[in-house]
Amino acid sequence: MSTAETEKELRRIWGASYDQKLDMARGAYDAMSEDAKDRIDGYNPAQVQMLAAMKSEAYTNPKHPDHAAVSQQVGKQFDVLFGSDPAVL
Secondary structure, eight states: OOOOHHHHHHHHHHHGHHHHHHHHHHHHHHSSSEEEEEEHHHTTTHHHHHHHHHHHHHHHHHTTTHHHHHHHHHHHHHHHHHHGGGGGG
């Protein structure tokens, strides 16, 4: 996808919270190892969503009512990207 296509898709999904979610995604990305960063495709909406979810309260707070669902979403995308390679973390 192009940058414009990715932005359009994420704006469709996130609506008014687009800027906030994009900032969350950047925060998660910045905290990753260089090896992990090399595997992230910033033009892939699912990967950008995963990054944003990793900074959400639903993901970081085990008591949050959406924790299990968000953790599962992140886990699926993480497995696609990294499999069981612990060296990237």
